[in-house]
Amino acid sequence: MARFGMVIDTKKCVGCMDCVVACKTENKVPEGFNRDWIATDSKGTFPDIHMQIRTERCNQCDNPPCVYCCPCGASHIHELGGVVLVHHDKCSGCKACMAACPYDARFVHPEGYADKCTFCIHRVEQGLNPACVSVCPTYCMYFGDFDDPNSEVNKLLNSRKHTALIPEAGTKPQIYYLD
Amino acid sequence: MDEFTTTRNNHLIDPSLHIWGWEISVYLFLGGLVAGMMIISGYFLYRERHKQFITSCTVAPLLGIVLLSLGMFALFLDLEHKLYTWRMYTTFQPASPMSWGAWILLLVYPALFAMVLIRLPHFVPQKLDFLFKWSDYINENRKVRQYIGIANMAVGTGLGIYTGILLSSFGARPLWNSSILGILFLASGLSAASALVHMIAKDREESRLLARADNLFILFEILILGMFIINLLSSTSVHIEAAQILLTGSYAPAFWIFLVGLGLIIPLIIQSLAVSHMIKHTPIAPILVMAGGLVLRFIIVNAGLLSHWTKKAFLE
Numbered sequence: 001m002a003r004f005g006m007v008i009d010t011k012k013c014v015g016c017m018d019c020v021v022a023c024k025t026e027n028k029v030p031e032g033f034n035r036d037w038i039a040t041d042s043k044g045t046f047p048d049i050h051m052q053i054r055t056e057r058c059n060q061c062d063n064p065p066c067v068y069c070c071p072c073g074a075s076h077i078h079e080l081g082g083v084v085l086v087h088h089d090k091c092s093g094c095k096a097c098m099a100a101c102p103y104d105a106r107f108v109h110p111e112g113y114a115d116k117c118t119f120c121i122h123r124v125e126q127g128l129n130p131a132c133v134s135v136c137p138t139y140c141m142y143f144g145d146f147d148d149p150n151s152e153v154n155k156l157l158n159s160r161k162h163t164a165l166i167p168e169a170g171t172k173p174q175i176y177y178l179d
Numbered sequence: 180m181d182e183f184t185t186t187r188n189n190h191l192i193d194p195s196l197h198i199w200g201w202e203i204s205v206y207l208f209l210g211g212l213v214a215g216m217m218i219i220s221g222y223f224l225y226r227e228r229h230k231q232f233i234t235s236c237t238v239a240p241l242l243g244i245v246l247l248s249l250g251m252f253a254l255f256l257d258l259e260h261k262l263y264t265w266r267m268y269t270t271f272q273p274a275s276p277m278s279w280g281a282w283i284l285l286l287v288y289p290a291l292f293a294m295v296l297i298r299l300p301h302f303v304p305q306k307l308d309f310l311f312k313w314s315d316y317i318n319e320n321r322k323v324r325q326y327i328g329i330a331n332m333a334v335g336t337g338l339g340i341y342t343g344i345l346l347s348s349f350g351a352r353p354l355w356n357s358s359i360l361g362i363l364f365l366a367s368g369l370s371a372a373s374a375l376v377h378m379i380a381k382d383r384e385e386s387r388l389l390a391r392a393d394n395l396f397i398l399f400e401i402l403i404l405g406m407f408i409i410n411l412l413s414s415t416s417v418h419i420e421a422a423q424i425l426l427t428g429s430y431a432p433a434f435w436i437f438l439v440g441l442g443l444i445i446p447l448i449i450q451s452l453a454v455s456h457m458i459k460h461t462p463i464a465p466i467l468v469m470a471g472g473l474v475l476r477f478i479i480v481n482a483g484l485l486s487h488w489t490k491k492a493f494l495e
Contacts, residue, residue: 017186037187045180056185065350071277072266090266093259095191095198096277102351102488104196107189112260166488168415169351 003062003147004081004119005174006133007156008054012140015040015053019132019141023057026120026131030110035117036132052177055132055141058105058117059165059173060084066097066106075114081145082174083121088113102169119143146174183489196352196484202257204476208371209250210342211364211472213243213287215372217335219389220294225328227321229297234380235389239372240294240331247287276345283337290334293317293327339365346483354421354486357410360479363403370396371472374446374465390454393468397447404443421486430482438478442471 015038023029023036036057043050064084067075074090075097077083086097091113098106098114109115120130124143128134133141144153153176156162160178167173191198216239223229229236258264268285272278296314303310317323343364346355373393380386411422425434446467453460 020186033189034187037185039186040182040184042180042182049180056187068272068274069277069348071270071272071275071281072263073270073272074266090263090269091260092263092266093261094257094267094277095259096275096349098191098196098198099349099484100351104187104189104192107192108198108259112263169488 001147002081002145003174004083004124004143005060005146005153005176006119007142007144007153007162007176007178009140009142009156009160009178010052010054011178012138013038013053013055014138015055016137018135018137019055022131022135023117023120026123027118029115033107033109033115035115054177056103056105056165057132057175058084058101059103059171059175060117060119062172062174063170065100065102065171069096069100071096078121080121080125081119083119083124084116085118085121086114086116102166102171103173196487199257199480199484201477202253204473204480206250206254206257207342207345207364207476207480208473209246209253211339211368211476212371212375212469213247213250213291213368214335214337214339214342214365215368215370216240216243216376217287217290217294217331217338218369219372219376219392221328221331221333221335223328224294224297224331225325227324229324231382232380232385233298233382234385235376236294237298237300238379239376240291241300242375243291244288244295247284247291251284276341276348280338280341280345283334283341286334287338290327290330294331297324297327336365339368342368346479349483351488352421352483352486353415353417353488354411354424354483355479356418357407359403359407359410363400363407363475366396366400366403367472367475370400371469374468377460378462378465386460387454390450390460390464393465394447394450394454397443397450397468401443401447404439417486417488421482424482424485425478428482429485430478433474433478434482437474438471441467442474446471 017038020036029035036055039054039056041052060083067077067084072090072092074087076085078085093112106114106116129143133143142153142156144151157176162176162178164173164176187193220235220239223232223235267281296317299310299314340361343360347358347360350356370393373389373396377386377389377393408422411418424430446464449464452458
């Protein structure tokens with residue numbers, strides 16, 4: 001069994017938004033909506049300032065509240081890599097999943113169903129990287145299998161200090177940020 | 180400096196979550212009100228008081244069907260993928276309170292309908308004689324009446340608690356993340372239902388009994404509301420910040436003036452004086468109680484949507 005996830009090197013991310021554009025193009029994300037985005041976190045007082053730029057998206061949690069709260073069974077965990085997906089033709093648009101997500105990673109597609117990052121599962125099934133990873137000009141994004149001890153993502157986590165977003169929410173996010 | 184910027188600007192999400200409008204608050208209020216009415220009418224039927232307490236056991240269930248249908252219509256209006264509403268009834272998701280709610284709502288209608296059968300309204304046409312036969316059967320069998328009473332109390336309790344658990348299950352919203360909400364909404368539903376039936380009851384004993392009961396429910400609701408706040412204040416920093424949205428933040432005026440003041444304390448004082456025969460019973464107290472119940476849902480839903488694990492800007 002694979003467990004897909006991402007590792008993002010915040011030392012390399014420059015916030016160019018190529019990942020955002022690639023996602024919108026690849027997944028035909030409607031105008032005005034984003035499945036991924038750039039966050040900039042600045043802390044400190046001059047001259048001791050620390051700024052982190054990072055690309056964010058659905059964290060493909062291992063303990064996904066958006067799946068558990070869905071009354072229609074539309075939100076589900078895909079058999080390949082534990083990716084959280086939505087069956088569009090089962091979703092009633094109740095927005096429970098949006099209330100349940102601590103990352104606010106979901107939105108209502110103009111056609112009415114809940115939409116979010118899919119890790120480009122249609123590409124991954126063909127052995128390709130997600131679109132955002134494949135276009136990153138600084139190579140700051142790594143996609144891989146956390147269940148494989150020899151995968152690049154595991155090696156990075158073993159060798160670098162890393163954090164996940166809001167781990168205290170208990171959802172076990174599967175995207176890690178290298179500090 | 181602690182600055183956070185994002186390029187995300189998704190509709191209903193940014194700058195702060197606003198996925199649910201008035202529809203959900205109204206639905207939660209009407210659901211709680213009907214739940215309270217079911218428990219009250221079920222109890223009186225169980226205690227064989229249905230011939231005297233006509234408003235509780237005849238009018239309230241009929242009104243309950245109408246109010247719940249209005250609430251469900253509000254819920255339907257909120258759905259974004261309306262043509263797929265039926266999908267909720269093609270599955271049962273045990274981990275989803277919304278799925279439990281969808282199925283509980285299906286049990287509510289037969290329970291209310293059985294209650295209506297005890298004394299069929301005048302507008303029911305005579306040619307529907309099977310309804311009158313069922314009505315006679317229920318009226319001749321005490322055991323059946325008691326089962327209907329128990330069913331109404333049980334389903335009503337389930338409905339009342341579910342409306343709160345629905346919100347409390349969303350761990351991503353610190354303000355909601357307490358199962359006390361289930362009991363708080365049940366207490367509020369019982370209070371609003373007592374107020375409504377007290378206001379429209381023609382029987383003096385029934386009306387006075389429900390006014391006394393309402394005072395107890397209001398006191399219970401104040402106690403639970405206090406526990407809810409203590410629970411938040413004694414938890415993590417994000418839960419404390421969530422409580423502050425109500426206590427000192429953007430929802431503080433609505434919380435203190437419209438919920439605690441006009442929705443709980445003032446009607447409790449007015450109704451206590453009326454019950455002690457110091458002033459006359461007027462519709463003021465019950466209307467304030469019902470408005471307070473609606474305000475409670477609006478405040479909890481909207482302030483809960485504002486509360487978050489990371490954003491602190493909502494307090495400003």
